[in-house]
Amino acid sequence: MTIAIRNIISILKANWVGKNDIAVIDSISIDSRSLQNDSHTLFFALTGPNHDAHVYIEELIAKNVQHFVVNYIPENVKDKANFLVVENTLESFQKFAAYYRSQFDFPIIGITGSNGKTIVKEWLNFLLSPDYNIIRSPKSYNSQVGVPLSILGIKEKHNLGIFEAGISTTNEMEKLQKIIQPTIGILTNIGSAHDEGFSDVGEKIKEKLKLFTNVNVLILNKHKTISCFINPKIKQFTWSSDDKSADVFISTSKIESKTMLHCTYQEETFDIEIPFQDQASVENAVHCLMLMLYFGYKPAIIHSRMKELYPMEMRLKVKTGINNCTIIDDSYSSDFQSLKIALDFLEHQKQHKKKTIILSDIFQSGLSEEELYSQVSLLIISNKIARVIAIGETISKFKRKFINSISFSNLNEFMAAYDTLEFENETILVKGARDFHFEQIVSLLEQKTHETVLEINLNAVSHNLNFYKSKLNPKTKLMVMVKAFGYGNGGFEIAKLLEHHKVDYLGVAFSDEGIALKNAGITIPIMVLNPESTSFEAIIHYNLEPEIYTIKGLKSFIKTAELKKVSQYPIHIKLDTGMHRLGFQENDIPELIELLRNTDLVKVKSILSHMATSDSLEHKDFSIAQIQLFDQLSTELKSALKINPIRHILNTSGISNFPDAQFDMVRLGIGLYGISNDDDEQKYLQNVGTLKSIISQIRTIQEGESVGYGRRFMAKKETKIATIPIGYADGISRQLGNENGYILVNNQKAPIVGSVCMDMLMVDVTNIDCKEGNTVTIFGEKPTVKELAKLLNTIPYEILTSISQRVKRIFYRE
Template sequence: MTLSIRNIIPIIKANWFGNNDISIIDTISIDSRTLQNGKHTLFFAISGPNHDGHQYIEELISQGVQNFVVTHFDENLKSKANFLVVENTLEALQKFAAFYRNQFDFPIIGITGSNGKTIVKEWLNFLLSPDYNIIRSPKSYNSQVGVPLSIVAINEKHNLGIFEAGISLKNEMEKLQKIIDPTIGVLTNIGSAHDEGFADIGEKIKEKLKLFTSVKVLILNKNRTICAFVNPKIKQFNWSSDDKSADVFVTKKKLDEITELNITYQEETFPVRIPFQDQASVENAIHCLMVMLYFGYNQKVIQTRMTQLYPVEMRLKVKNGIFNCTIIDDSYSSDFQSLKIALDFLEHQKQHKKKTIILSDIFQSGLTNEELYPQVSQLIISNKITRVIGIGETISKFKNKFINGICFKNVNEFIAAFDPETSKLNFENETILIKGARDFHFEEIVSLLEEKTHETVLEINLNAISHNLNFFKSKLAPKTKLMVMVKAFGYGNGGFEIAKLLEHHKVDYLGVAFADEGISLKNGGISVPIMVLNPETTSFSSIIQHQLEPEIYSIKGLKAFLKIAEQKKLKHFPIHIKLDTGMHRLGFQENNLLELIKTLQGNETVKVKSILSHMATSDDLAHQAFAISQIELFENLSSQLISALKTKPIRHILNTSGISNYPEAQYDMVRLGIGLYGVSNDDEEQKYLENVGTLKSVISQIRTIEKGESVGYGRRFMAEKQTKVATIPIGYADGISRHLGNGVGYVIINQKKAIILGSVCMDMLMVDVTDIECKEGNTVIIFGERPTVNEIAKLLQTIPYEVLTSISQRVKRIFYRE
C-alpha cells in the first residue's frame, strides 16, 4: 500500500487540516500501543464504549506518527500532524478498506457461519497455497474492525483472497460485504453462537447470507431451512449426506482414527480420507473439498492434500520456560500479517527486558524475498527485539538483515547447537516468541524450552478476560475509574500475566490483598498503581520501598505507617482510607472519624489518594435496603472526611455485583473482581460473560472392573455391573475438593459426562467411562464451559471464588490469545 493523504481525503469524505497533504501512507493502525506505528502510519482514532483513540493522539505524535483520522482534534496540535476529520472513524476505516479492496481483481472467498470459519479458512489456505499466492485474514480477524485491517494487507502479488466474516448483531454483515465483496461464498455450520443478537434462527440466517449478495457461487450444505432463505438468483454448489439431488453427495465411514468420505460428483464416485472423526471437523473438511471441486482440482490432488489436513491451533500461548524464561508459543504459522500480531502480543505479555524471537522462513507474503526480509527486519527492530534466531534455508540467506541474528538451516541444527550451559544459545530471564510454519515442526523447540510439568493445566483465555473487562467498562460512566482485583494469584488464574494484560488495557489501579503480591508484580515490571488492601504493619517498609499504596483501616495502623513515613522523610505518599459502613470486617467506623481527621490534618508525609468501603450484600437484592444504607453512610462519612481535610480523593465502594446492581453509586472508581474472570451470580448477566479458565487433564489409564469390585480408598465405590474406569492425574493436592467424589461431581470426556467414582485421591481421581468412547491420553475437562465453575460451586455448596482460588500453583497455567 502506498497512498498519499491527498488520495485518501475523498475516499473517506474527510476535511483535511495539516501541513503536508502529500504525506505517504503505507500502514493502517487503530492501536496506539503497538510499537509498529511510525511516520507513514495512518492512525484511525476509533471511539467505542470502552476506549477512545483520540486520547492517545498527542502521545502518538511524540512517537513519530504524523497522520490521523479523527472526529475532532486539539487545535494546539494542528501544526504538528495531519488530521483527516470525519463524522465516524470506524465507518471511515470501513470505507477506506472497501475502496482498497476494489483496486484488486482476483477471486475472493468469503466465509461465514456460526462455527468453523477460521478452521475452513486455514485449511483452504493449506490446500490451495501450492497453486496460489494467498492473502487471508490473520487468526480470527473477522469483526467490523478486524475485516478492514485484514483487507488492507492485500498487495499486487496476491491472486487469491480468503476472508472470514463474523457478526453478532443485525445490520453488521452488510458493512462487511462491502469490504470483502467476495466472488465465492462458503457458508459453514449455523449453530447457537450469538443467538442473543437475533430474534430467531431465520433472522440469523438472513443476516449471514447478506455476505453473499454478489458472489458467483455459494458453497453450502444443502439444508431445507437455509436454502429457503437463499436468493434464487445466486448459483449454489451444494453437498449433502442425505439428499442425493445435491451437486455433491457424500457418505462417511469411520476407519480407526480417520474418516473415509465417498464423494459422488458428476456421475463419478471416489474416496477421500481425512484424519478426523468428529462431526465438526468432517463438515469443515467437506466445505474445503467443495472449494477444490469448484476450482477444478483432479481426484488425485484432492485425495493427497485432504489426507494431510491437521488440527488448527488458533491460539498464541504463554508458557513458563526453562531458566526463568517466558515462552510465547505460536509454532504453527509463519506469515507476515500474523507476525505483526504475534509481536504485538509479545510486547503486551513480555515479562523480561530481553526479548528473543525464533522465526522460520516466512511464506505467502505476496512479496519477493528481497522485498520481504528487509520489511521483517524493520518490523523486528521497531519491536525492540534483542535477538533473532532464524531457522530455514531462506531466512538464513538474510542473516545480515537482523541485529544479533543467528541462523540454522533446520530445527535439527538448532537442537544440535542447543546446550543450556555452554552454547551461545543459552536462554535465561527472557521472553521468547517461537513462531514457525507448520512444516518446520517448531513444537520440538517449544518442548525443548518449556518448563516440564505434569499434564494437568489451567488454560487462561486472555481474549475472554478482555471481553469481560470491556463488558463491565460499558456499564461505567465515562469518567469513572476502574480498579481490577488481581489478589489471590488473580483469583487462581495467574497474577502477573493478567496484570500485564490489564496494564495493556490501561486500567487505573490494580488491587492485591498482601504486600508480597504487589511486590511480585512490581518486580515483574508492572507500572500501574497497585493498592494493597490488607497490609500488615510489618510490611509497611516494603510497601514504601516498592511504591505500593496501602489501604489504612485503623488508627493503630495509620500511626504506625506515619511513623515510618516520617522516618523516611516522605512527602505526600499515597494512602487509601477504608471506612466500615456495615461489613464489620476492616475499616474506620463513625466513632473513629474525629480521631482520624485529627491525625491526618496538617500531615504532609501522606496524601489520602482514595476513600473506600466494601459492600456486604451487593450481590443479593433481598438485602437491597441494607446495601443502600451502606452507600448512604459512605456518602456521609466520606463527605465529612473530604470537607475536613480539604482534599479531593477518589471515592469507591462498588465491587463486581455493585457495578451491575447499584450503578448510581459508581462515585469516582469501581473495583472489578470475579466478574473479570467470567463469573456472575446473576444468570442473565452470566450470558454476556465469557469463560476464562479451563482446567484440563488427560486419561492416564483405562481398566475394566467386574461387578462387586471397588475403586479407590475405603472402597467407597462398589461396581454394580461391569464398569470401565478411567484414572485422571489430578486430585485434592491440585485443588479438587474431596466432596466431589463418590458420584457428586463429574468431568467431561469427548463431550460426555464421566461421573467421579469413589474418593478423590491426593494426585488422582477415577471416573466412569463405561458409555464413553475414549482412550488413554484423551483430554479431560474438569471445569470450563462445562461444567462451569458456578455448577461446581453449587455441587459443593460454596461460592465460585473458593473453587477458583483452590487450584494449586503446581497446576501449570497456560495463557493464550485466539
C-alpha cells in the same frame, strides 16, 4: 501499501488540517501501544463507550507518528501533526479498507457461520497454497475492526483471498460485506453462538446471508430453513448427507481414527480420507472439499491433500520456560500478517527486558523475498528484539538483515546447536510454519510439569473487561482485582493484559502480591487492600498504595512515612458502611479528620467502602443504605480536608445492580474471569479458565472389585476405569468423589468414582470411547465453575482460588 495522504483525504471525504498532504503512508494502525508505529503510519483514533484513542495522540507524536484520522483535534496537539477530521473514525477506517479492497481483482472467499470459520479458512489455506499466493485473515480477525485490518494486508502479488466475517447482532454484516466484497461464499453452519444478539433464528440467518449479496456462488450444507432466506438469484453449490438432490451427496464411514467421505458428484463417485472423526471436523472438511470441487480439482488431488489435514492450533500461548524464560508459542504459522500480531503480543506479555525470536521462513507474503525480509527486519528492529534465531534455507539467506542473529538451514541443525544457545531470563517468541515442526523447540524450552493445565483465554478476559466497561459512565475509573493469584488464573499475565488495556488501578490483598507484580515490571498503580503494619516499609519501597482502615494503622503508616522521609504518600481510606469487616466507622471520622489534617506525610488518594449484599436484590434496601452512608461520610471527609479524592464502593455485582452509585471508580473482580451472579448477565460473559488433564491409565475391573482408598467404589458389573493425574493437592474437592461429580471425557460425562486422592482421581469410562493420553476437562465451558460451586455448596471464588500453583497455567490468545 503505499498511498499519498492527499488521496486518502479524498477517499474519506475528510477535512484536512495539516502542512504536508503529499506525505506517503505505508501502514495503518489503530493500536497506540504497538511498537510498529512510525513516521509512515496513518493512525485511526477509534472511539467507543469507554475508550477514546484521541487521548494517546500526543504520546504517538512523541514517537514520530505524524498522520491521524480523528473525530476532533485535541487542544494539546493542534499544529503538531497532520489531521484528517471525519465524523466517525471507525466508519472511515472501514471505508478506507473497502476502497483498498476495490483496488484488487482476484477471487475472494468470504466465510461466515456460527462455528468453524477459522478452521475452514486455515484448512483452505493449507489445501490451496501449493497453487495460489493467498492472503487470509490472521488468526480470527473477523470483527468490525479485525476485518478491515485483514483486508489491508493484501499485496499486489496475492491472487486469492480468504476472509472470515463474524457478527454478534444486526446491522453488522452489511458493513463487512462492503469491506470483503467476496466473490465466493461459504456458510459453515447456523448454531447457538451469539444468539442473544438476535430476536430469533430467522433474523440471525438473514444477517449472516448479507455477506453473500454479490457472490458468484454460495457453498453450504443444503437446508430447507436456510434455503428459504437465500435470494434465488444467488447460485448455490450445495452438499448433503440426507438430501440426494444436493449437488454433492456425501455419506461417511469411520476407520480407526479416520473418516472416509463417500462422495457422489456429477454422476461420479469417489472417496476422500480425512484424519478426523468428530462431526465438527467432518463438516469443516466437507466445506473445504466443496470449494476444491468448485475450483475444478480432481478427486485424486483432493484426496492426497485432505488426508494430510491436521488439528488447527489458533492460539498464541504463553508458557513458563526453562531458566526463568517465558515462551510465546506460535509454532503453527508463519506469514507476515500474523508475525505483526505475534510481535505485538510479545510486547504486551513480555516478562523480561531481553526479547528473542525464533523464526522460520515466511510464506505467502505477496512480496519478493528481498522486500519481504527487509520488512521483517524493520518489524524486528521496531519491536526491539535482542536476538534473532532464523531457521530455514530462505530466511538464512537474509541473515545479514537482522541484528545479533544466528541462522540454521533446518530444525535438525538448530537441535544440534541447542545446548550452545544459552536461553536464560528472556521472553522467547517461537514462530514457525507447521512444516518446520517448531513444537519440538517449544517442548525443549518449556518447563516440565505434570500434565494437568489450566488454560487461560486472554481473549475472554478482554471481552469480559470490555463488557463491564460498557456499563460505566465515560469518566468512571476502573480498578481490577488481581488478588489471590488473579483469582487462581495467574497474577502477572492477567495484570500485564490489564496494563495493556490501560485500566486505572490493580487491587491485591497483600503486599507480597503487589511486590511480585512490581518486580515483574507492572507500572500501573497497585492498591494493597489488606496491608499488615510489618509490610509498610516494603510498600513504600515498591511504590505500592495501602488501604488504611484503622486509626492505629494510620498512625503506624505515618510513622513509617516519616522514617522513610516521604511526603504526600498516596493512601486509601476504607470506610465501614455495613460490611463490618474492615474500615473506619462513623464515630471514627472526627479523629481520622484530625490526624489527616495535621500531617503532610500522606495524601488521601481515594475513599472506598465494600458492599455486603450487592449481588442480592433481596437486600436492596441494605445496599442502598450502605451507598447513602458512604456518600455521607466520604463527603464529610472531602469537605473537612478540602480534598477531592477518588470515591468507590461498587464491586462486580454492584456495577450491574447499582449503576447510579459509580462515584469516581468501580472495582471489577470475579466478573473479569467470566462469573456473574446474574444468570441473564452470565450469557454475555466468556469462560476464561479451562482446567484440563489427561488419562494416565485405563483398566477394566470385574464385578466385586474396588477402586481407591477405603474401597469406596465397588463394581457391580465389569467396569472400565480411567485414572486422571489430578487430585486434592491440585485443588479438586474430595466431595466430588463417590460419584458426586464428573469430568468430561471426549465430551461425555464420566463420574468420579471412589475417593479423590492427593494427586489422582478415577472415573468410570465404561460407555465412553477413549484411550490413554486423551485430554479430559475438569471445568470450563462444561461443567462450568458455577455448576461445580453449586454442587459443592460453595461459591465460584473458592473453586478458582483453590487450584494449586503447581498446576501449570497456559495463557493464550485466539
